[in-house]
Amino acid sequence: MKFSNLLFNSLKESPKEAKIVSHQLMLRSSMIRQHTSGIYTWLPLGFKVLKNIENIVRYNQNKIGCNEMMMSTIQSSDLWKKSGRYSDYGKEMLRINDRHDNELLYGPTNEEVITDLFSDYVNSYKGLPKYLYHIQWKFRDEIRPRFGVMRGREFLMKDAYSFDLDHESAVETYKIFFKSYLQTFIDLGLQPIPVKAATGAIGGDLSHEFQIIAKTGESELAYDPELVSQNLLNKSYEEITSMYSASDEMIDKNRSNVVIGRGIEVGHIFNFGTKYSLPLECYVLNNEGKKVFPHMGSYGVGVSRLTAAIIEAFHDENGIKWPFNISPFKINIITSTHGSNNEVAEKLLEKLTLKYGNVSYDDRDLGMGRKIKDSELIGIPWSIIIGKNYEENKQLEITNRSNGEKSFLTESEVESFKFEQYTP
Amino acid sequence: MKFSNLLFNSLKESPKEAKIVSHQLMLRSSMIRQHTSGIYTWLPLGFKVLKNIENIVRYNQNKIGCNEMMMSTIQSSDLWKKSGRYSDYGKEMLRINDRHDNELLYGPTNEEVITDLFSDYVNSYKGLPKYLYHIQWKFRDEIRPRFGVMRGREFLMKDAYSFDLDHESAVETYKIFFKSYLQTFIDLGLQPIPVKAATGAIGGDLSHEFQIIAKTGESELAYDPELVSQNLLNKSYEEITSMYSASDEMIDKNRSNVVIGRGIEVGHIFNFGTKYSLPLECYVLNNEGKKVFPHMGSYGVGVSRLTAAIIEAFHDENGIKWPFNISPFKINIITSTHGSNNEVAEKLLEKLTLKYGNVSYDDRDLGMGRKIKDSELIGIPWSIIIGKNYEENKQLEITNRSNGEKSFLTESEVESFKFEQYTP
Numbered sequence: 062m063k064f065s066n067l068l069f070n071s072l073k074e075s076p077k078e079a080k081i082v083s084h085q086l087m088l089r090s091s092m093i094r095q096h097t098s099g100i101y102t103w104l105p106l107g108f109k110v111l112k113n114i115e116n117i118v119r120y121n122q123n124k125i126g127c128n129e130m131m132m133s134t135i136q137s138s139d140l141w142k143k144s145g146r147y148s149d150y151g152k153e154m155l156r157i158n159d160r161h162d163n164e165l166l167y168g169p170t171n172e173e174v175i176t177d178l179f180s181d182y183v184n185s186y187k188g189l190p191k192y193l194y195h196i197q198w199k200f201r202d203e204i205r206p207r208f209g210v211m212r213g214r215e216f217l218m219k220d221a222y223s224f225d226l227d228h229e230s231a232v233e234t235y236k237i238f239f240k241s242y243l244q245t246f247i248d249l250g251l252q253p254i255p256v257k258a259a260t261g262a263i264g265g266d267l268s269h270e271f272q273i274i275a276k277t278g279e280s281e282l283a284y285d286p287e288l289v290s291q292n293l294l295n296k297s298y299e300e301i302t303s304m305y306s307a308s309d310e311m312i313d314k315n316r317s318n319v320v321i322g323r324g325i326e327v328g329h330i331f332n333f334g335t336k337y338s339l340p341l342e343c344y345v346l347n348n349e350g351k352k353v354f355p356h357m358g359s360y361g362v363g364v365s366r367l368t369a370a371i372i373e374a375f376h377d378e379n380g381i382k383w384p385f386n387i388s389p390f391k392i393n394i395i396t397s398t399h400g401s402n403n404e405v406a407e408k409l410l411e412k413l414t415l416k417y418g419n420v421s422y423d424d425r426d427l428g429m430g431r432k433i434k435d436s437e438l439i440g441i442p443w444s445i446i447i448g449k450n451y452e453e454n455k456q457l458e459i460t461n462r463s464n465g466e467k468s469f470l471t472e473s474e475v476e477s478f479k480f481e482q483y484t485p
Numbered sequence: 486m487k488f489s490n491l492l493f494n495s496l497k498e499s500p501k502e503a504k505i506v507s508h509q510l511m512l513r514s515s516m517i518r519q520h521t522s523g524i525y526t527w528l529p530l531g532f533k534v535l536k537n538i539e540n541i542v543r544y545n546q547n548k549i550g551c552n553e554m555m556m557s558t559i560q561s562s563d564l565w566k567k568s569g570r571y572s573d574y575g576k577e578m579l580r581i582n583d584r585h586d587n588e589l590l591y592g593p594t595n596e597e598v599i600t601d602l603f604s605d606y607v608n609s610y611k612g613l614p615k616y617l618y619h620i621q622w623k624f625r626d627e628i629r630p631r632f633g634v635m636r637g638r639e640f641l642m643k644d645a646y647s648f649d650l651d652h653e654s655a656v657e658t659y660k661i662f663f664k665s666y667l668q669t670f671i672d673l674g675l676q677p678i679p680v681k682a683a684t685g686a687i688g689g690d691l692s693h694e695f696q697i698i699a700k701t702g703e704s705e706l707a708y709d710p711e712l713v714s715q716n717l718l719n720k721s722y723e724e725i726t727s728m729y730s731a732s733d734e735m736i737d738k739n740r741s742n743v744v745i746g747r748g749i750e751v752g753h754i755f756n757f758g759t760k761y762s763l764p765l766e767c768y769v770l771n772n773e774g775k776k777v778f779p780h781m782g783s784y785g786v787g788v789s790r791l792t793a794a795i796i797e798a799f800h801d802e803n804g805i806k807w808p809f810n811i812s813p814f815k816i817n818i819i820t821s822t823h824g825s826n827n828e829v830a831e832k833l834l835e836k837l838t839l840k841y842g843n844v845s846y847d848d849r850d851l852g853m854g855r856k857i858k859d860s861e862l863i864g865i866p867w868s869i870i871i872g873k874n875y876e877e878n879k880q881l882e883i884t885n886r887s888n889g890e891k892s893f894l895t896e897s898e899v900e901s902f903k904f905e906q907y908t909p
Contacts, residue, residue, distance in 0.1 A: 068552055068554065069606065096556070096560065096561065096602075100557045102555070102598065103554055103556075128490065128491060131527035132526050133639045135524055135579075135591070136520065157591075159626050160576045178528075179492075182492045182494040191492065198558055
């Protein structure tokens, strides 16, 4: 894609309202624009990142046999009154009256909706376990929205829900999601730390948060160094959860052999038994023809929050450093002047796009310095400069955004160069 | 995918509230479930169809250099007051007050939002023309929601917006979208008829609706038979729009050489000049450094509506007949009993999935008759029965859902059989 076709205009200075680095960099690099307090427009660059994250999350959910579906953003209040949560949610729930004065709300979560529909489609124990998920916008009417999309009012979540015949089977399901979450965050290029969590408004007795390590993270995080070992995914749920981890006030300050850092919550999983299936009368018949209320769990990933969290984890003074998998473009081609270099660039754009998918060419009528700065700000993992060195020695300059390493190559060498995937 | 893992439970009878065939069939085949009046949950099968349509629409927008982005569902009323449309929209606009009593609304369309943000990112004539789009949920608080997702309250739309330097250039852009829309609907397996339209609340002087031909369509449609010719896409905008077409009360009953049928509106495009750029002060500087207000257009496709419209176009007494591109599964494997046939089915499922992507295997503990009926109801284009004929002669039965044609083949013949794409 060419920059001339992109809605993009970098800002040198951070807007005042942006207090954290991810918010500053997302505004400066035209990823997002505030529409109104806590509500953002995802501009083309930010949208590409959001979709890349969404697709990695989706891939991992599908891999464990989770069925994708889509629940509406607007819900009726009826089910919330039945479950008893309509009053619990307080002012964070965006309540709406339609033209007939029916009480609606913008869904902050979907336990009620999924539980209500489940028994219409599964009525025998033979249909269990079943896993369902959707990736949908949610709304939480924060009193003071801030930190950009890290804590917006309208935000994108992946929510999965599981239905099992009994507690034992529900715990097995919980372990499957637990492991799948570790895999998801690792695929995103992140270092996940599972932390035993309180269950809060969702309910239940078994819950973990997934934090990612980021120097500028929102919470203090303490963990066994073994938790960031290479072979974490080969360990069992029991081994992993037996290792120490805690955040904020739960941290045991007297513990030894613990890494202290900062983290950002990006996922949360819950096992809450029959908390919703009982009041919403969701049951199946067991092998003796008796009513059984499924044991349920829910599993959330903050998709829009992750865009900001990843920036908190990967940035420097010049801008964002996206992991290759997530970057809006994998490679950015930069020319100094229009004319003959333009042709070289166009040819390279075509060839590299075929090979790597999303490749950009900054063809704007601007100086080389500005273009390099913009490329660093956006955080594209690889750049190719076709400039002075090309005019003099027919050499192109390849730069790795993460470590700044440069290679000088001929056109044909660039075509066969391995632009490798890396985590900054 | 195996049916045992799918949230699916077919209904023999149509629910009473469903008056049109698409609504009946979508409920009967577990594609959608009503959450509350005019608001639906997209169950796994319906969701797959929705995504398939969305991806074909996206592909065609990207092809004409349209930038994908994402505007929020909830909007501030400020811009609507500025454009003067806040009162125009009346009770169909879902109005919301947040906890601080700010006036918000669930976006019924996005001209205001996109116009407002545009000039933050483009400030020179060099940045024009520019095309942007998003695929997002919208809300229209219908007084009497009905006809399922054909006219729901919460619905998914693709909306594109164009910005041009002057009227002439905006008309050229309009023609590009016009042709792209014909291509999109043809790619979806549909027969589009462009009809000159009134502009209504959006404004402007140039507008077309795109109707698709469907026996059970909502409007009467009259058109030049040439409009459904094979080579429509090779004709120019001028040639196509010079051919006769009209709907409902606009039909000239005295005209000859006209086909009279029924249609369903699935797209609408508008050129509305500076109607929004002027009041919202969206301008760029021209080559003399003077302020110029871009000429704009908007281009909508009803993505969720299309799921129902396609069913209205393609169904019979036994169920839906999806075009191959859109079907939730391309091929459905059906076994009569568990045991040895199960192994053959599993092997085939694996091989065909590699080749065709989305393939299903109905492994439920149910009779063959019920499974065949369900496959027809869902509308899967091809089915493979591994039943009596397999046990006796090692033959599998391939059926084309559209014309009912059967072939009897051996296992290895099935593996190399060309399950061709077709439009029913």
